[in-house]
Structure formats: C-alpha cells, structure tokens
Amino acid sequence: MSKxxxxxxxxxxxxxxxxxxxxxxxxxQWLRGFIxxxxxxxxxxxxxxxxxxxFMVANPTVFTTWYLYSSVLTTLPVALFVVVPLVFVxxxxxxxxxxxxxxxxxxxxxxxVVQAGYDPFLGIAAALVTGMLLGFLVGSxxxxxxxxxxxxxxxxxxxxxxxxxxxxxGKSMSLTGLADSWAYKIFSSQVYGIPVQIFWAIxxxxxxxxxxxxxxxxxQVRVVGDNPDSAxxxxxxxxxxxxxxxxxxxxxxxxxxxxxxxxxxxxxPTAGDGYLLPVLASVFVGGTPTWGGIGTVVGGAIGAxxxxxxxxxxxxxxxxGFYVQFFNGLIIILSLLGHKWNQARYR
Amino acid sequence: MAERLIELRDISKSYGxxxxxxxxxxxxxxxEVVGLIGDNGAGKSTLIKILSGVxxxxxxxxxxxxxxxxxxxxxxxxxxxIETVFQDRALAVQQTIVRNxxxxxxxxxxxxxxxxxxxxxxxxxxxxxxxxxxxxxxxxSIVGQLSGGERQGVAIARAIYKQAELIILDEPTTALxxxxxxxxxxxxxxxxxxxxxxxxxxxxxxxxxxxxxxxxVLDRGKVALTADRSEIxxxxxxxxxxxxVAHPGGLAGLHDTGDAEGAVR
Numbered sequence: 226m227s228k229x230x231x232x233x234x235x236x237x238x239x240x241x242x243x244x245x246x247x248x249x250x251x252x253x254q255w256l257r258g259f260i261x262x263x264x265x266x267x268x269x270x271x272x273x274x275x276x277x278x279x280f281m282v283a284n285p286t287v288f289t290t291w292y293l294y295s296s297v298l299t300t301l302p303v304a305l306f307v308v309v310p311l312v313f314v315x316x317x318x319x320x321x322x323x324x325x326x327x328x329x330x331x332x333x334x335x336x337x338v339v340q341a342g343y344d345p346f347l348g349i350a351a352a353l354v355t356g357m358l359l360g361f362l363v364g365s366x367x368x369x370x371x372x373x374x375x376x377x378x379x380x381x382x383x384x385x386x387x388x389x390x391x392x393x394x395g396k397s398m399s400l401t402g403l404a405d406s407w408a409y410k411i412f413s414s415q416v417y418g419i420p421v422q423i424f425w426a427i428x429x430x431x432x433x434x435x436x437x438x439x440x441x442x443x444x445q446v447r448v449v450g451d452n453p454d455s456a457x458x459x460x461x462x463x464x465x466x467x468x469x470x471x472x473x474x475x476x477x478x479x480x481x482x483x484x485x486x487x488x489x490x491x492x493x494p495t496a497g498d499g500y501l502l503p504v505l506a507s508v509f510v511g512g513t514p515t516w517g518g519i520g521t522v523v524g525g526a527i528g529a530x531x532x533x534x535x536x537x538x539x540x541x542x543x544x545x546g547f548y549v550q551f552f553n554g555l556i557i558i559l560s561l562l563g564h565k566w567n568q569a570r571y572r
Numbered sequence: 573m574a575e576r577l578i579e580l581r582d583i584s585k586s587y588g589x590x591x592x593x594x595x596x597x598x599x600x601x602x603x604e605v606v607g608l609i610g611d612n613g614a615g616k617s618t619l620i621k622i623l624s625g626v627x628x629x630x631x632x633x634x635x636x637x638x639x640x641x642x643x644x645x646x647x648x649x650x651x652x653x654i655e656t657v658f659q660d661r662a663l664a665v666q667q668t669i670v671r672n673x674x675x676x677x678x679x680x681x682x683x684x685x686x687x688x689x690x691x692x693x694x695x696x697x698x699x700x701x702x703x704x705x706x707x708x709x710x711x712x713s714i715v716g717q718l719s720g721g722e723r724q725g726v727a728i729a730r731a732i733y734k735q736a737e738l739i740i741l742d743e744p745t746t747a748l749x750x751x752x753x754x755x756x757x758x759x760x761x762x763x764x765x766x767x768x769x770x771x772x773x774x775x776x777x778x779x780x781x782x783x784x785x786x787x788x789v790l791d792r793g794k795v796a797l798t799a800d801r802s803e804i805x806x807x808x809x810x811x812x813x814x815x816x817v818a819h820p821g822g823l824a825g826l827h828d829t830g831d832a833e834g835a836v837r
Contacts, residue, residue, distance in 0.1 A: 441684040448675050451664035458662060459676035459730075518666040 264567045265512025266524035272510070272560055273531045276538070283542035293541060295418060297533050299488060302426035304500060304529045306481035308507045309433045310474040312525040313443075314374075315508055317470045318450040318517030323363050323378040324478040324504070326385035328497025331356040331475075332482030333389060336398045336492035345408035345487075352479045359385070360475020364468035382501075389494050398492040413487040422484055429480070434522040446470060451518030506553070507532045510560040512567065531556060574601040576638055577738055577769050578623075578652065583632035585618055592618040593629070594793045600738055600769045605760060607784025608773045609810070611818060614790040616773055620740055623771070624656045625649030653737030657727040657744065665716040665723075670695045672715055673730045698729040703762040721745075721752030725759050732763070739763060740771045745779045757783050777814065781807040791817045 260267060281288040307324050314321045331352040338348035363381050367374045403409050414421050437443035448456045449466045457463050478497070486492045511528025513520035535556055539548050579599040585592045593615045600606050610616045621627035625646035634644050636652040663672050673695050679687045695711040704725035709718065715726055724744050731739045741760070745753040760770055760783055774780045780787065787804065789797040796817045804810055 435685075439686050439688060441678045441680050441686060444671060444674075444678055444686060445676075447667060448664045448671065451666050452662075455662045455664055456675065461676040518664065 263521075263523075265521045265564060266527060268563050268567055269511050269524045269527040269531065269560065272556065272563065273527055273534070276531060276556065277534065280534075280538040280542050287541040288538075291418065293537060295420065297530075297537055298423045299420045301530060301533045302420075302422035303481045303485045303488070304504055304507060304533060305426040305430060305526055306477045306484065307474070307500060307504050308511070308525045308529045309430055309522055310470070310477035311504060311508045312511070312513050312520045312522050313433075313437065313446050313470045313473055315513050315515065316437075316450045316517060316520035317446045317467055318453070319367065319374040319467060319470065321363065321374065321378045321471060321474045322501065322505075323359075323381040323385065324474050324481075325497040325499075325501045326382045326389070327356055327359045327363075327475055327478035328482035328485070328500065329389050329494065330359060330385050330482075331479035332486045332492055332496050333393075333494075335483045336400060336486055339400050339403065340398055345403060345406045349408060349483055352483045353476060356475040356477075356479025356482075357472055358475070360472040360478075361468065363475070364471025367471065368464045368467045386498070393494045395494055397494065400486065400490050400492065403487060403490050409487055412484065422488070425484075429477075430522065430526045437520075437522045442466075442469065447518060447520075503532050504529070506557050509564075510557055512560075512564045514564065528560075531560075574603055576600075577602050577604075577636070578654070579635040579638075580619075580622070581633040581635065583619075583622060583629045583634070585615075585622065585627065586630050591793050593622075595632070596790070596793070596795055597798075598788055598795065600771060602737075602769055603764055603767045605764050605770045605772055605783055605785050607780035607787045608771055608790060609775065609777055609780050609787060609814065610790030611775065611814075613792070615793040616790055617742075618793075619790070620656060620742060620773065623649065623654055623738075623740060625654075650734075653735060654740065655731035655734055655736035655738070656740040656742060657724070657731055658742050662727055663715050663723055666714065668712045668714060669699070669709070669718075669726050669729075670711045672726050673698060673711075673733055675730070677734070694733070695729070698733055699725070701732065701762065701766060702728055702759045704729060704759060719752055719755075720748045721755030724756045728759050728763060732766075732768070736768065738769045738771060740773065742773050743775070744772070745774060745776065753779060777810050778807045781810055789814060789817065 277288075287293060307328070311321060311324070334355045335345075335348040335352040338351050339345050363378055366372060366381065367377050370377070412422065412425060416424075437446070445456070445461050445466050446469075448459075449461065449463050453463050456466075481500070482497055485496060507529040508525050509515070509528070510531055511521060511525035513525060532553070535552050536549050539552050540546055577600050579597075581597055583596045583598075584594055596615070596619065598606075598608075598619070608616060608619070618627065622629050622644075625644055625648055628644060634641050641648055641652070664675065667675075670691050674691055679691045679694065681687050692711050699705060699711065702725060704722070706722075709722075715723060718726065724741070728739060728741075741756075744756050748756065760772065763770055764785075772780060772784055781804070785801055787797065787799050787801075787810065788795055789810075791814075797813060
C-alpha cells in the first residue's frame with residue numbers, strides 16, 4: 226500500500242531533528258539556571274547593593290546605626306502591600322493609578338469602625354471588604370466598560386479622593402485608643418526593636434511570589450498579559466482574570482492603608498496620596514516591564530526597598546533634600562537601562 | 573480499512589448570494605494526513621471554520637465516526653476531538669513551553685496551586701510523543717527562543733494534550749525555512765504514527781505533496797480533485813492539475829521555471 230509510504234525523496238533528511246533520549250536537565254547547571262530565571266530581581270538587588278555601598282562610604286556613621294533601618298522598616302511595608310499587587314496588574318497588561326485613593330478610602334472605613342468603638346479587627350475586616358469592592362468597581366469599569374486603564378483608574382483616583390475630601394472637609398481622625406488593642410500589638414508593634422509590620426509584609430511578598438509563579442491565578446495573569454487572544458481561545462476567561470488583578474490591588478491597598486493608620490494612630494483624608502509615584506517606580510525599578518506577560522514579585526519588593534532607601538539615604542549621606550528627586554530619577558533611569566538589557570531574550 | 577474519523581457530506585455555505593462552499597465532500601480517516609490545497613478564496617478558511625464549529629454550514633451533513641451529528645457547534649467540534657492550530661498567533665511567546673501547553677488547563681492540586689513537576693513531566697512526555705526533543709531546550713524554555721517550526725511543535729503538543737483526534741494545521745509551513753519545515757513534517761509523522769489524524773492546509777503544493785497521504789484540491793468552493801498519494805506521481809502533476817483548474821486552456825507554459833516556492837505563492 227503506497228499510502229503509508231514515506232515520501233523520503235523530497236525530504237532534506239539531514240535536517241530532520243534527531244530525537245533525544247533525555248532532556249538536558251536544568252539542575253545540571255542549577256546556578257546558571259537560577260541566574261537566568263531570576264535575572265530581573267538579581268539585577269535589582271545589584272542596583273540596591275551598589276547604592277547602599279555608595280551611601281555607606283559617604284557617611285559610615287549614619288548607615289551603621291540601627292535607627293535608620295528601623296525607620297525605613299516602619300514605612301516600607303505600607304509600600305510593599307501595594308507594589309506586589311501592582312506587579313500582577315502590570316503583568317496582566319494593565320495599570321492601576323487608583324490605589325492611593327483606595328488606601329485612603331479603606332483606611333477611612335477602618336478609622337470609622339474603630340472610632341465608633343468596635344474592635345480594630347472588625348475595622349480591618351471592613352477595610353478589606355471596602356478594598357475588594359473598590360477594586361472590583363475599578364476593574365469592572367476598565368474591563369467591562371472597555372476603558373483605558375491608565376485614564377480610567379486616574380479618574381477613579383480623583384473621584385474617590387474627592388469623595389473623601391467632600392465628606393470629611395479635610396478633617397483628620399485621631400485614634401489614640403488603638404495603642405492598647407490586640408490588633409496593634411499583632412500588626413504594628415516592635416519585636417526586639419524590629420517593627421513587626423515588616424514580617425507581615427515579607428509574608429505577603431512570599432505568598433504573592435508563590436501565587437505569581439506557582440498558582441493557576443499567576444499563570445493565567447501572565448498568559449493573559451502575554452497573548453489575550455490565545456488565552457481566550459484556550460478557554461481562559463480573560464475579563465475575569467483582569468478584574469481579579471484589580472481586586473487584588475484593592476485588597477493590598479486596604480491592608481496598606483490600615484497599616485499606615487496604625488503606625489500614626491491618625492487617619493488623614495490624604496492617606497495614601499504620597500505613595501503613587503514611589504510605588505509605581507518600585508514596580509518598574511524592580512524589573513517588571515511595561516508591556517505585560519512577564520514580571521517579578523520579588524524584584525518589585527527589592528525595588529520598593531531601593532526606592533525607600535533613596536530618600537533616607539540621600540539625606541543621611543549629608544546631601545540636602547534637594548538631591549532626593551535627582552537621585553530618584555537617576556536610579557529609575559539606570560534600572561530601566563539595566564532591565565532593557567536583561568529582557569532582550571524576550572523580545 | 574481505517575476507521576472514518578470525520579466526514580463532511582455535501583457541505584454548502586453561502587453568505588447571502590455569494591457561495592463560499594458549494595457541496596463539498598471531505599473525509600478524514602484515523603491515522604491519516606489529508607492535504608487540503610487551494611488558492612486564496614477557494615474556500616479553505618470557510619471549511620476550517622465549519623470544521624471547528626465557528627461557522628455553521630448552510631446545508632449538508634457532518635458525521636463523526638460514522639454517526640451524523642446534529643446542531644454542529646464549537647462545543648460539538650471539540651467533543652469530536654477537532655483542534656485547529658493557527659500559525660504563530662496561538663502561543664504566549666514570553667512564557668515557557670509548559671505554560672503554553674497547559675494554557676487554560678493548568679494541572680492544579682490543593683486550592684489551585686500548580687503541580688509544577690507533574691506539568692514538566694507530562695509536557696516532556698507529550699513532546700517526546702511528537703518527536704519534539706532537543707539538547708538546547710527543555711519544557712521550561714521560553715517559547716520566544718524557539719524557531720518557527722519548534723513553535724508549531726508546541727502548538728501540536730498542546731492540541732494532543734487536549735485529546736485531539738484530528739489536528740487542523742492551517743498553513744503550518746508558510747513562513748518557514750526548509751529546515752523548519754522538515755521539523756514540522758517530523759512532528760506530523762509522529763502524530764500520524766500515534767494514530768491521530770491531521771488536516772494539513774497549505775498553498776505550497778510541494779510541502780503538502782511531501783507530507784500528505786491523500787490530497788483534496790479545493791477550487792472556488794468545490795472539490796476539484798480527491799486523490800490518494802499512489803495516484804499522483806509528482807508534485808508537478810498536482811501543480812499542472814491545479815493550473816488547469818484555475819486557468820482552463822492552459823497557462824502552464826508560464827510556470828515551467830521549476831521554482832516551486834515561487835510558483836505557488
């Protein structure tokens with residue numbers, strides 16, 4: 226039966242790939258594999274180490290005192306809780322600029338519940354629900370409304386902040402009773418001089434990194450950011466995944482807002498406002514590219530550490546505060562150039 | 573006689589007054605590679621869309637394993653094991669081979685956590701099955717680093733993971749070099765050896781002639797020729813036949829350059 230005959234005459238037989246018996250296992254060269262897989266975050270770590278070395282040389286006395294680190298470790302966790310979910314959003318091919326207002330809104334709900342005399346744990350729960358709802362609202366607006374996430378979330382940021390300002394007329398809330406609560410001891414006190422928030426933030430980063438790399442959610446976020454048409458064709462509910470990342474930002478912003486109130490015992494109507502640009506910078510300094518599909522949670526976290534040390538470091542190194550913006554910009558540009566070289570293999 | 577996997581009987585599709593397909597008969601047996609050839613506008617893409625259930629035929633009958641199927645749809649097509657591999661568009665190129673194979677069907681355990689080592693194991697099994705192995709990459713390599721032919725391999729492995737019985741390859745070799753085309757042919761032969769079927773669509777007649785067991789030539793919405801490999805002596809016969817169909821009266825003299833790649837573009 227000639228039907229099954231191989232038409233070998235037309236075959237450039239030398240070109241047939243020879244089937245290999247065994248894969249060259251990545252663990253044969255685990256160090257090389259590890260470096261390749263974690264290029265972006267290792268690069269960010271390199272930038273951070275170099276920067277810190279420069280600071281230490283400039284002013285060894287300040288950079289060897291614990292107080293400096295303690296103050297960074299108090300405020301850094303607040304940024305980490307929003308940087309990490311933003312890595313997911315950017316990987317998914319979107320952006321969310323509404324998180325500062327969500328931080329303010331969710332922490333406002335927290336402050337209201339605490340001021341009304343309820344347990345702070347209930348306040349945290351209420352803040353989380355608020356964050357989820359706002360995230361869902363913003364996400365639905367972008368995804369189902371078919372709006373540009375850049376503009377729509379910027380609009381939502383103004384809208385929600387405006388709402389807070391209209392109702393509170395600029396007045397802050399003092400929550401002095403917090404200091405005696407269990408919630409404060411668990412989430413915001415110090416253990417051997419180390420602010421306890423940082424442990425929660427590290428746990429959050431580790432869990433999110435696993436979610437990103439080793440969970441269906443992270444896998445689908447990456448695929449949707451990479452090739453939404455293909456994801457749709459393969460049966461992934463692309464819109465649902467996109468809404469989910471905005472909900473995740475809402476949750477992170479609620480935690481961040483609540484932590485910032487617990488640090489200061491005060492809620493301001495501007496709570497969260499100052500985080501917009503440093504947090505965005507952290508995501509990109511961390512090595513997550515703008516085009517979607519890939520990113521790094523750990524890199525984003527190291528980026529946040531870098532950004533929060535710039536300000537402290539520049540001033541501590543003896544330069545005036547006028548230099549802070551200049552160094553912020555310098556670090557961002559240098560990191561982007563480094564990552565561009567790193568990411569060449571993807572494009 | 574091999575089992576008949578799918579059969580289209582007298583399928584027509586019209587858009588208003590315009591006939592895209594006018595009474596097409598096409599069948600694919602188990603373990604067979606059918607080459608579907610036709611010029612632009614011959615109705616190839618309409619036929620693919622009907623097979624994958626995206627477009628419903630105006631009239632005609634579709635049989636799966638000898639049984640007529642009513643209410644043909646994308647879901648029915650999937651149930652019948654038909655999987656279409658579109659050229660290049662279907663892969664997430666910044667992700668690993670594993671992530672592409674399991675796209676939308678991740679192997680998960682407790683609370684949706686990925687079974688990473690099981691996925692790698694399963695991916696390498698699938699890739700070995702179609703002869704898609706190499707020293708330079710592993711299932712964890714990034715798809716963007718693979719060549720065009722290897723990317724087709726990823727798409728084919730994914731189709732097999734989805735339990736495909738019939739894989740429709742839409743112009744799989746059109747943009748590929750000879751070496752890359754050879755890789756795709758290698759995958760196609762492995763898939764056939766595993767008892768699955770392939771509908772290989774292309775307009776490079778030399779490519780289709782090299783790989784198919786049976787040829788179907790489509791011309792202006794009708795089947796102009798169905799022939800077994802044994803009935804056709806060379807690709808030139810097929811080209812001459814197609815030119816006769818396209819230009820009755822004979823323009824064949826114009827194409828005697830022997831430049832196969834160019835002649836069929």
